[in-house]
Amino acid sequence: MITRIRLLHRKSFAEWSVLTFHGHLRLLSSDVYSQYESIRQGKQEIPKYFNFASDVLDKWSEIEKAGKRPSNPAFWWVSGEGEEVKWSFEELGFLSRKVANVLTKECGLQKGDKLIVILPRIPEWWLVKVACMRAGIVIIPGTSQLSAKDILYRLQASKAKCIITTDKLAPAVDSVASQCQLLKTKLMVSKGSREGWLNFTELYQTKQTAPTNSTATIEVIITFSFLQKPIYPMVIFFTSGTTGSPKMTQHSQGSLGFRPLLSERYWLDFTPSHMIWNTADTGWILTSVASFFDPWVFGSCVFIHNLPRTDSAVILNTLCRFPIDVLVGAPTLFRMLVQNDLSKYKFMNLKYCVSGGEPLNPEVMEQWKSQTGLDIHEVYGQTEMGIICCVCKGMKIKPGSMGKAAPLYDVQIVDKNANILPPGQQGEIAVRSKPIRPLGFFSEYLDNPKKTAESERGDFYVTGDRGTMDEEGYFQFIGRDDDIIISSGYRIGPFEVESALIEHPAVVETAVVSSPDPLRGEVVKAFVVLSPTFSSTDLESLTRDLQDHVKKTTAPYKYPRKVEFVKELPKTITGKIKRNELRDKEWGRM
Incomplete structure (x- = not known):
């Protein structure tokens, strides 16, 4: 068993990752999975330090300035009411440095401090997330549907020192803030003002850009031989709470930012010319995966519609007006869309549809296919690990199946004693975590060692979901174990x-x-x-x-x-x- 591998300094990362592919500079090589095998076996060097903002986003900015990336924006946002924002990678870098300046110099936040951001689908959410990575601040996303009670629970559990939200939720925060002694700074994204709050928009628009060396260099210390947890947290997600109180699921720079760099195709197969629209809420891990890390690894465009409410006519018209290649949504979205006469709509560029969050009923898949000619590819994942199973482009689609194990994960069906069950037999969906803890795993349930320990059974992390696997390695979801x-x-x-x-x-x-x-x-x-x-x-x-x-x-x-x-x-x-x-x-x- 190899237990040590040689590590590189972060300056070598660009040479290691930026390669030419069909005339485009892309991050990743053409045979990533075999590269992963080489790394796991200690034959391939990996960087010792990694920060997604500087080692991915800023590298694409350099490629952009060299004229070696298509003119596609990196970020394209529409409000639905005529407002529109487009950023290149260079603009994203400039603005996020200004926000990092605000968080560190105006708000006094330091590396390791926690910040809760509760914003709808507006550009500031993306700026704050990149800025936090640059400054080493741990970001905690939350959905705009949180109640005052939900906000209190998250502030107290996380010990966050700062919160960023809109004027709509500011009263809810104020109603509980006195019970949160560690909360020092409240930032509001609004044109107006409120007592006790700093105006986020005014601050970052007036501040000068931070020095280029302000990006916190994060040492991930990744080995593929045994469990060695990345030393620096990046983001904390609260689980959805389907089986109890939400848990704090902590991820590192390595688990979310680095995993797509080592995963052949993963669940997306993108180029810088592609554009993806994910309709999930900003508080959900799918937004971090599908509207942040994974498309930007490939230099693709992230498209966002504000969507204050889910309206099928708005969604269908948006697909007709904008060159969106990929649509990602929850099963509820597709169930709603097929209630319409889809023959009235001509999508501009849509080629690939993805459903995740819960299983999609085969009947809905058939209706969508018959009316649009497009398949729906299912993905299955959890807050703890991102995408676990997926139906990638080119894979055979089996109605009712959520695809095969995603790259880097060994997914099995196991019994109560963690024994692997044969194909066709029902058991619990589990991911091998020993002796090698795969890149992509959460670090821990923060402040909850008991739950962290309970998630392991034998050599596996157990998901709490039941399913089956067929002879071809396709998984089918049956339900939560307690369902x-x-x-x-x-x-x-x-x-x-x-x-x-x-x-x-x-x-x-x-x-x-x-x-x-x-x-x-x-x-x-x-x-x-x-x-x-x-x-x-x-x-x-x-x-x-x-x-x-x-x-x-x-x-x-x-x-x-x-x-x-x-x-x-x-x-x-x-x-x-x-x-x-x-x-x-x-x-x-x-």
Whole structure:
């Protein structure tokens, strides 16, 4: 077992990573996976120091100035109301240095201090994130849907010294700030003013750019032989809280910023000419992955629409007006879009569609394909590890499957003793973490060593999700481990029942949970959101129709013996259905 590898000084990173590919300078070589193998075996050198802002973004700025990158912007934002922002990599670098200056000199933040940023999809979010990396400040993203209680929990748990938000959420912050003794600075992105707050926009627009040496050089000390945690944290994500209170999931410069550099194609296969639009909220890790790190590794353009609310007409018209190559969204987005007559829309440049966050029902994939001619590629991931499984370009698409293991990860289905199960057998989805902890893993659940330890079982990190793997290595999601329904001895995954239900034209959205039953112990119950065209239908008759439909579509024992029609389903701030809340209600635990 090789336990040491030679490390390079950070100045060697540019020579190591910038290569010519089909006339374009790209970060990465053409055979990255074999390069990873060489690094893992100690045959290939890697840099000792790494900072995504200087070693990736600034390198693309140099390429840009040399005229060796297409004129595509690095960042393109539209408000939907006529406002528009376009930045090159050079402009992104200049502005982010000014923001780093504000955070360090005006706010007094130092390397290692924590900053919570709660902003909608506006350009300042991207500036703050790059600036934090430059200054070595640990950033904690949060969604704009957070309540005062949510904000208090995050401020107290993280011990953040600074918060940046809008005038809309400033009153909520003020209502809890007195309970957060470590909070020293409040910055507001607004044209107006508020007592006790600094105006972020005025500060960074008037300050001079910071010195070029202000980027904090981060030593990642990456080995591929045994667990040696990167020494410097970069970002903390709070988990979505589907199974309890949100946990602080800490990532390093190595786990998010460096992983795409070593992953052959990963889940995106980009060039500097491509443009990606990811509709996820800024508080979700998918935005950091799909609207920040991964496209910018390849010098691609990140497109953002402000989208104060999810409107299918706005999304479809945006795809028709702008040269967007890739669309990334949650299953809810595609379920909503297929409710429209898509023949009325001619997309300008769309070639590749990606769904992530929850499994996408095969029926929706088929509807989208039949109306647009485009496939939907699924990805599966978690806050702890980013993308775990994916359907990359060129891969065969299997409806209901979330693809194969993403590069750098050895994904298996294991039993309760961490034994690997054979293809086709149901178990828990797990990622090998020993003896080599893959690049991409979170460092720890901050201040929660018990949860960190509980996430490991044998040689694996266990995801808490159940699934199967077929003979070709494709994985299928069944449900959260605690979502599984055991009725009369049968194990039933909620997703397969939901997939059957959503094929029915009356069903817009559905969630399936267990419900107590004196005879069977528990039975399947479906909560159903109806299509408006079925709102006046006799519900007793419709219930029988839905039950019969499930019996014909999947194994008959899986049909929902109970059906409840609701106007909406409870969801986390990241859009995931709170099945645990519905289940607790059924079992009288609320």
